[in-house]
Amino acid sequence: MKIQWDEKQCSHSGLFVKSLPEVFKVENGQFIIEPDKAAENEVVNVIKQCPSSALKHID
Numbered sequence: 502m503k504i505q506w507d508e509k510q511c512s513h514s515g516l517f518v519k520s521l522p523e524v525f526k527v528e529n530g531q532f533i534i535e536p537d538k539a540a541e542n543e544v545v546n547v548i549k550q551c552p553s554s555a556l557k558h559i560d
């Protein structure tokens with residue numbers, strides 16, 4: 502599973518980091534996505550909740 506993140510579209514609500522911290526992380530100021538750290542349906546649910554459509558499930 503691959504996730505595309507569009508920094509320009511992101512409103513930086515931080516919603517996904519709160520919703521699924523094992524997958525969506527900020528480390529040393531860098532945004533990191535590790536989709537394999539949770540079940541696919543959980544990750545897809547968080548993507549759907551992104552308020553600015555900055556996250557896309559691409560694979």
Ligand code: SF4
Pocket residue numbers: 510511512513514515516517518550551552553554555556
């Ligand atoms: S949930 Fe969407 S808008 Fe919020 S920080 Fe993540 S990508 Fe950005």
